[in-house]
Structures are given as structure tokens and as C-alpha cells.
Amino acid sequence: MAEAKTIIRLENVTKRFGKAVAVDDVTLSVEEGEFFALLGPSGCGKTTLLRMVAGFETPTSGRILIDGQDMSRTPPNQRPVNMVFQSYAVFPHMTVADNVGYGLLVEGVAKPERDRRIEEALALVKLDDFGERKPDQMSGGQRQRVALARALAKRPRVLLLDEPLSALDAKLREQMRFELTQLQEKVGVTFLMVTHDQDEALAMASRCAVMNRGLLQQVATPSDLYEFPNSRFVADFIGQVNLFEGTLTVDERDHAVVRSPELDTPVFLDHGVSGAHGTSVWIAIRPEKIEIHKRAEEAPMMAMEDAPAGHNVTPGVIRHIAYLGSESIYDVELGNGRRVRALRSNLTRRDQEDLTWDEPVWLAWHACTPAVLLS
């Protein structure tokens, strides 16, 4: 694989608004050709970070390098990046073609060349015959395409997207996710997207950065974020999770054991943790990775084949079932009163009738599924 080239580099970027710290000492690199997502709850500083890359805010301290050049203080109209705004910000008094060509007009691109590039950009977003339309004659989804075409017509090094799908209805959002990724692959431009929607980030991005309270929490591929979160915040923010506080009692090269007062069973892991013995840790187990088995009264404890007997299996009683069609969510109460959430796909039509309320069950998980979190 060719060596990836860094296109955006943030070095110790901090942004303060008065006393409030919006972005706190963020260091981050975005590679050329990536679809990079900045993910976090509202107010986490992701939008401020994007606006600093665009040039609408200047960092209080730290440097922003675009394509190797320090652009921390360069005004937005002189940066090789273009933005798709949350409100799309399509100029209402111009036709679609004039909107798309505006950046080129300002740049001084001659009319024949401009017309060619307008046509090219409109074709890219499948709005070929819409050039003469006015924005108020278009739907929200079409206006977004205009905004996309307008930004891409400038041939930016990086395309910035601020919550691109938040204003669309659910069905269209799904479709645009797919189209945006396709578009990105087609034009090969680096996309930097801000979103608060974890599904959106996981589905579209090649890499994500999770932010919270101005701090960068984790930068990883979507699957690594989901499977190997590095903190309780990330584990909880991305998808659903059952968290148990415990202590590390065994920590060998090829296995580890965590005991939690919240669980009746020790948690066996098929890998070492490299934490000190007796360290306080959190165990994170995703609901879909917990198996539910029927439990007969007085039956011997079931065992998982990849863990020693008595590990990774705990009895409980189903207290609540949420039927979601494709899957069901089971709220299971353990002996000590702790509720655990387990999820099961309804593979056959009988599946959801199989388990019922107040039914005694075994909850079990494989040794590879729990994630150990140190913070």
C-alpha cells in the first residue's frame, strides 16, 4: 500500500471562548483520501474544530497545517478547503448553476471553463438538468446536492461537511449516506465530516475521532471503535453497552480474570490486559454479544467452551422484552438485582415467542467479547 500523505494536521489545538474551553489540546492527523468523521455529543467541540479547519475560528493556541502549510491564521477565502454547511447555505437569489459556479466566478475562472466545471459538478451529484432552477423550487435533499456540487466545483483538497444529513428525513438520510460514500470514492477528495450520529459515522467514515468536552477520546476505524473502545465514554457513546466495575485478579500473557461485585460470575478474558494486579477496571459487554439460554430450575450450571467452568455464565430472570421486529432486547435481572441488557436477532418467526417474561435464563458470553476499560 502506498504511503498515506497527511493532508490536515492539528497540533495541540486549543480554542477558548472566554473561560470556556471548546477544544482542548487536540492533536490529530487526517490522511489524504480519507473519509474522516468527528463524532461526539452536542457541545463537545467538534463543530468548533471543523470551523477552525475552515478558517471561521482561529485557534487560541496550537497550529493547523493543511497540506503541510501552517494555515492557523489564514482567512477562509484563502484556504484550499470547502465546506458544506448544515443549513446548506445555498444562495436563494441565484440559480443552481450560478450557485455552483460562484466560487469559480470569484476565482476568476473564464466562462467556458466555468460552464464546463459547473456541468461536471452537477453531473457528479446527479443534478444534470437542474442548472436553471432556483433553490426554492427544490427539495431539501436536492439543495444539499447543490451545496455539495458548489463546494466540489472548487476542487478543494479537503471537503468539510457540517452535520450533512441532520436536516433530511430518515429514508433519505439512509440513501444519502450511501451516496456520499460513493461520491467520496469517485472524486477521491478527503472528506472531513462532523456528526453527532454514531450510526452515520460508523456507516460512512473510514476513520472516526470521538470527542467529549473538547478532548479527543479516541481515533480509530469504526470497527475498532466499536469492538475496542478505550474508555467508558466511547463504549457508551458508540452503540449500547453493559458496564461492570471490577478488579483485575488474574493477568497472564494469554488470559485474564476480572471479578466484579455486580456480577455473580468472574469474567474470563482470552488475552492479557497489562494492568497491575488489583487494578480497578471496567468490563464492557455489548448486548448482542450476550447469549441467552433457557434455564431449567435445579439444572447444573451451563459452561462456555472457551472459558473455565463457572466463568462467563450467570443466571438471571427476564424482566422486560422490547420487540423491535428484526431483533428483541431483553432486560435480564441478575441474582443481585443488577439489570443486564441482551439483544437477540429474531432469526425465525418463533424466536420471539421462545423466551417470555419472568423466564429464568442463563446469560453467557465468549472469552473474546468483553472489553476491559481502564478509564
Add this chain to the structure above:
Amino acid sequence: MSGAIKQRRAPAAPLEYLRHWPIRTWLVLVTVYLYAPLVTLVAFSFNNSKHNVVWRGFTLHYYALALQDSDLITAFGNSLTIAAISTLVSLVLGAMTALLLWRFRFPAKTAFEGALALPIVVPEICMGVAMLVFFTQVMPWPTSLPWPLNLGAIIISHISFSFSFVAIVIRARLASFNRELEEAAKDLGAGEWRIFRDIIAPHMTPGLVAGGLLAFTLSLDDFVITFFTSGPETTTFPIKVYSMVRFSVTPEVNAASTILIAITVLLTFIALRLQGTDVARNAAGGA
């Protein structure tokens, strides 16, 4: 079955106001009281009677008379000139003030915004007296200047009240501006001046048209303030009409007023047409 029954109208829905008789009556009354005086004025401008009390037949004689009355024509010309100049200056000042208030933060901004509304709330008679005192005691305006410079005092006093209206109308228009449009233009490479020309000004246009129209009509029919600032050489149309009415109400006054009404209606019509279609289209061209 359905064909056999004679179709009856559905009972009036709560919001179908025009189908309730009390509201209809109210509507008719309001219309009559609003427009009857105007209709009378226009009708009697064609009345073939010197004293203009009873209808004595149709004539255009008084229109001819009004158009031959050189004093009346001069006053009319003065009024239009004052209105045109004060509208233009008010538009420039008002637009700049509106932009200032919209765009920038500065000390005592709230006080400034409040003071802007003063000319609107201060009774006109007070404004008139204030102008009179100002132009006699503080800055006497020379009356011997050639036309239209001799209208300066009136023009200045008209600007002083109509620019507030213009500023407030444009300020309100700017409040609906999406700042992301400005950022988008900047992101696409435009500088401040270019953003103003291509993005902000087109958005302001309806406000400019509305504000200009307001300033023009306010100036054209202002009586009180003008009364205190005009001299014998600088009569405006309302003042002239007032002095004519003091002698007798002849159809000539009606005729002159009708012409004024016609001009105002025409201007409003043109302005609305501009606002609706051409302005938007021209602005869309960009360059």
C-alpha cells in the same frame, strides 16, 4: 340518490369569516369608511361646479385649471424634488445604520438603537418646532439660494425623520439573513466587499424598496414639519393645498389631489412589481 337531492352548501366553517353575516357587515362598513372619502374626492374632481357642494355634471376643466396654476405646479415640483432627494439620502444613511446595528457590537449600542426610534415616537409637532428653532437659531438656511438648494432646510428635516423608518425596515430585513450564506461565500473565496455585493445586498433589496417607498410617501405628504421649515419661496404641495382650502374648496384642489393619488398608486405598483420579479432576477445574475 345523490342526484335527486338538491345540492346544499356546507355550513360555514369557523374560519370561513366571509360567510358569517356580522363579519360581512363589518367588512362592508370598514371598506366604506376607508374608501368612501377617497372616492368622493376623486368623483368631485370632475364636478362642473365652482363651489363643489352638489354634483352639476362631468368636466375636466379643473384638471386643466390645476395644471395651469403655476404656484400649484411649483409646489408640486418642490414636493417631488424634496421627496426624491430625501428618499435617496435616507436610503443610504438608513442602510448603513441598519448594517452597523446588525453587524457590529459597540458601546452604548442599545442606547443608540433606542435613539434611532425617537423621530418615530416624538410627536410631529415637537419635531416641527424643533426644526424651526434649529433653522432659525442654530443653523439658518439661506433662503436666497437657487432652486433646489433653497429647499435644503425641508430636505434635511425630512431626512431626519424618514431615515429612522428606513433603518428600522432594513434592520428587520437583515434579521432574517442566514449568516451561513455569508460564511459560504467567504468559504468559496469571496472577500468582504464581494460578499456584500453578491450576497447581502440582494437580500437587503426588498427592505430597500419598502424603506424607500415609505420614505418617499412620508416626505410627499408631510405637512406639520414642513409647515415649520418652509418659507414663502419654498411651498410644498400639502402646504399649497392647505392654503387653497382656506379660501374655498374648489374642484381644482380635488383634481390636484387625484393626480397625487394616481402617482402614489403608480409608484407603489411599480415598486411591488420590481420587488416581485425583476430585482430578484437581476440580482441573480451576479456579474
